[in-house]
Amino acid sequence: MTDKTLGVGLSIDVKDPNFRDIGSQIDEARHLGANFVELPLHKLDIVVGGRILKDRLADLKERITNHGVAYTLHGHLGINLMEDSHLIGLHRDVLKANLEIAQALGAVHLVIHSGFCRPQQASSVEHAYDRQREILASLGGEAEAADVVICVENIFTYDFARHTALPSRLAAELRLVDHPFIQATFDFSHGYQHCAQVGADFVTEAKALTPFSKHLHLHDSFGRPKDFWTYSLTEDLAFGAGDLHLPMGWGSIPWDRIAAECAFPDGVVGDVELQYRYWSEARATVEAARAFCARLGGAPLAVAAE
Template identity: 45%
Template sequence: MDARSPLPPIRGVGYSIRSGSPEFEDLVAKLDEAEALGVDFVELPAFAWTLVVNGEVRPDRLERLVRMTRERPFGYTVHGPLAINLMAPKAHLPRHAALLDAMIDVAGALGAPTLVLHSGCIRGDDDVAVAYSRQREALTRAGDRAAAQGVTLCVENIFRFEPMRETALPSRLAGEIDAIDHPFVRATLDVSHAWLRASDARADFAAEIAALAPYARHVHVHDSFGRPAESWIMDESERLALGEGDLHLPLGWGGIDWDDVARRCRLAAGTVVNLELHRRYWSELPAQIPLLRALADKFAFHTPAAT
């Protein structure tokens, strides 16, 4: 599509692949699977691969990854390292910023329009307002680098987990992105994460997702019960049995009312809707793709077309 042409209400649907090899030796088979399923995008788990060492991209590995991803009938989005924390203490921030720069280069080399990174968090006794200010400054700088490569940074809302003291509610993240006011710094709206964070804060889930949706260029969908993890478990199956935590369930397995989510979320034109499924439910993937497309159509119905 010509870059000057208006984007459709929903740019496409995709899903996050799960890689078991740090050398991405299993990637070809996973891309073959995605091609057979007919999706528009594949989200690459760059956080799980040996691509960056001490903030520097390994060029030989990136070149191999680029070769392996060529000539497919879909595009790519990239999920960066979960460890990137732009609200980290000032002394640690340069390492996180360098890692983000490296991941921008990775996404640019892959031709990915979107790089997902998690919203920052505070684990110590740092001043909250100062930490948010650091994140705004870091995202503004990184946004300039991303713009030069045609990559949009999509900051994903997360939830508090031990020993995290602070991370933004979706409405707060919306306010931060609005304050940054950079066209290449947008959001990833993770619906289930929003429910978990709203439950923890006793906030209005529907209002929270509605606040962040206009800033999103990427949506992560997966199901849960919006119940923060509280119980000790030995195996993930016990977490599932209790209905607690960030379960990454197939759509329809949890308690999220997806029709209501689609009604409340006025997404920007050109948004990608991406399924993040836990690998233990991978057998459900073929049946999930039609549900994912149907959900994207519902989002599109409530989203203004670009002009």
């Protein structure tokens, strides 16, 4: 790794509702070359109605301790800070629970998705952005006290039934929030898909967001929206359609241009998000991620693995 990066992570799956498989998943990720593991809070039954089940959190913490890796945490996918006003308080409460869990587990980054809303009058969309920005700004101090960077991940629309920020708009929102503990997760494939949907230039959009991107989601695709019928995931692969979560190098994301032309902050974690059907390529993808991150350059940083 270069000095700019904290390390390379691997997102794991957890199928046992009582977390009994999480230790073996973490050990496998370390065996595959990752020094970070991204834990899927959205698959762990710890938050109930916005309230943390303390016993289950304690059990999870015990199960992830002393595995020789550091952690990031992917928060609940349903958190939507651009939600309608009558629901926004609930989403804020779940986010605050996510932050408390990230602190308890020693995660350096908490990943949440950027908000979305129904396409509607421009003033309503801007009010939704206001809600998201106000909540993020209000949590900056809590995130700093917890020593957890909240990293807002760019997403894309599946059917144009909702609006979400392009990478450049997310960057503009984070610039307005202006807090060192409120940063971005750049999911390159999400950005590639979104730019193709709306006719934006992907590298231009990437250049806007990467200066805020303390966290990276690394997987490949072809930037080809899934807007036509196929029979199966194997056929999606054949057509190169959708957010495929492919091994790096299988798709057409311009990794060389990104590494050469984009600026990144210090303290980056590059996390591999690989579709499990391609898990045989996990080691090669972790190595590709490490090689990509090694090209980012930067100032000295260090992290102590748990």
